[in-house]
Amino acid sequence: MSCPQKDTTEPHVLKEEVIVSGKWVKLEKTVYMDPSGNTRTWETAKRTTRQVHTATDGVELIAILKRTLHKDCVVLVKQFRPPMGCYTLEFPAGLLDDGESAETAALRELKEETGYKGEVVGVTPVTCLDPGLSNCTTQIVMVNINGDDIENINPSQQLEFVEVILLPLDEFQKKINELMKKEKIVVDSKVYIYAMGISQAYFKPRELPVLKQ
Numbered sequence: 001m002s003c004p005q006k007d008t009t010e011p012h013v014l015k016e017e018v019i020v021s022g023k024w025v026k027l028e029k030t031v032y033m034d035p036s037g038n039t040r041t042w043e044t045a046k047r048t049t050r051q052v053h054t055a056t057d058g059v060e061l062i063a064i065l066k067r068t069l070h071k072d073c074v075v076l077v078k079q080f081r082p083p084m085g086c087y088t089l090e091f092p093a094g095l096l097d098d099g100e101s102a103e104t105a106a107l108r109e110l111k112e113e114t115g116y117k118g119e120v121v122g123v124t125p126v127t128c129l130d131p132g133l134s135n136c137t138t139q140i141v142m143v144n145i146n147g148d149d150i151e152n153i154n155p156s157q158q159l160e161f162v163e164v165i166l167l168p169l170d171e172f173q174k175k176i177n178e179l180m181k182k183e184k185i186v187v188d189s190k191v192y193i194y195a196m197g198i199s200q201a202y203f204k205p206r207e208l209p210v211l212k213q
């Protein structure tokens with residue numbers, strides 16, 4: 001018995017037209033062919049700041065502060081974000097400068113936003129942030145901070161309106177939830193997903209039925 005053939009096309013972008021452009025952000029009409037071969041349009045937001053020769057707009061850091069006789073802590077930043085109209089809790093982050101690698105940008109942003117000097121221990125490929133709205137991309141950089149290092153004992157950050165928040169890794173999700181109860185703050189989804197992943201990895205294996213008895 002033969003299966004009916006389904007007509008499909010490799011979807012692709014045909015044309016991009018700028019509708020309006022500001023200094024930092026532009027709105028485009030994206031004309032594309034869908035998988036059925038129909039021509040359609042999409043409203044797309046883009047940053048104007050993307051550097052040439054890179055597909056990455058910026059970096060975000062999962063920075064872990066490691067100190068003798070202290071619990072390992074995740075380094076977060078709290079700041080007022082105009083598009084949200086409120087304070088947010090995020091990983092330290094920033095846009096790439098011209099010619100900069102993700103690793104270099106991550107260590108520069110860490111120093112600027114938190115005062116800490118770190119060491120890169122891992123980096124993701126280019127990942128998308130909100131692909132139904134925008135072509136914005138990020139690379140997440142894993143960084144360890146030696147908190148016993150003299151340079152990291154009293155870190156002084158350079159940004160007046162950014163508050164550094166340290167939360168213990170072993171109670172990460174619980175501490176975020178407590179902070180959200182105490183303050184009117186919106187948590188970045190990557191931060192919360194990381195917290196859920198850590199909880200899952202630490203605690204869920206112990207919830208296997210056989211181990212619960």
Ligand SMILES: Nc1nc(=O)[nH]c2c1ncn2[C@H]1C[C@H](O)[C@@H](COP(=O)(O)OP(=O)(O)O)O1
Binds near residue numbers: 024025093094096
């Ligand atoms: N969408 C934006 N609107 C602005 O009015 N200004 C913006 C936007 N995006 C970035 N910026 C400005 C604000 C900062 O002065 C610089 C660099 O931001 P950076 O620190 O690299 O990134 P964030 O910490 O994530 O803001 O760009």
